[in-house]
Amino acid sequence: MKKSKTIFWCSIVALSFLSFLLLSYRSFSYDASSKDLKRYLDALNIQFGRYGWKDLQPQKISWEYYRTTKNKNPLIFAHFGNSSKNCILFLGGVHGDELPSVYLMFKLAAYMEANPALLKDTCVVIAPLVNPDGFLSAIPTRTNSNGVDINRNFPTKDWAAQATRQWINKGRQARYFPGTKPASEQETLFQMALIKRYRPQKILSIHSPLNFFDYDGPSADLNSFEQWMEKICREANHPLKKFGFFPGSLGNYTGHEQNIFTLTLELPSSDPQNGTHYFQKFQPSIVKFINLPVAGSPPNIRMVHHARTAGAAR
């Protein structure tokens, strides 16, 4: 009698433990067909329709997400190709009112899906809309729903001493509010998690409407990268400008502090009607950036100079 009671209680404990494991697994796992994701993609499709972006079909891409924003929008990304090496990270819609940057990134995801040959020895990770709360608000905003500029919120070494001070000195414009502390926002943590997970050698972040290419990267090899950039700019007929970086900005966090080749494409305008034209204009530069040979992993990465070898052979 006593023995069967012990077995009974042992079974109860074991069952409770198993249910606990199962429940924890469910709450930490992610479901691509989740209602939240579907609701989000439906909301995006409605917004895309307003901008005339009829050719985008975000539901056709296998998105992943592990985080949501304050407004419960999933922070989605997709990876293509061989994810174990040579990663390049694309970021769009960091500022929610820079509309064509979002179009370009969803379009690029579809292009990657349709052109797997481009991805032979490369891993491409696309986070097409880093600030969905800003993008989906009635009047799209640069900042997220906490009023924070995500591109001033990275935990750079100069954040504590400079971010708030510079913001105050420049007139406390709400558009550039860096937050009350670094990495306080889900959208910042999301980008940091992607960088930690994929350890990209290269990053391309798309903004508008300042109309230039800018870059930050490993200081030892910045000259070679600069020469390469000058060529890309001539070919794309798009100006190159050393804009510099800010406390809490991506260029500071990844280019300056982690030696990752970090390129910013500032589109000429924020007009959503220009999405198709901009994709056509910049798609060749984007493919060249994907193919730019870089070796090593951050912070020890460098450009591989195939051109020099070819020149010497002639």
Ligand SMILES: [Zn+2]
């Ligand atoms: Zn921007």
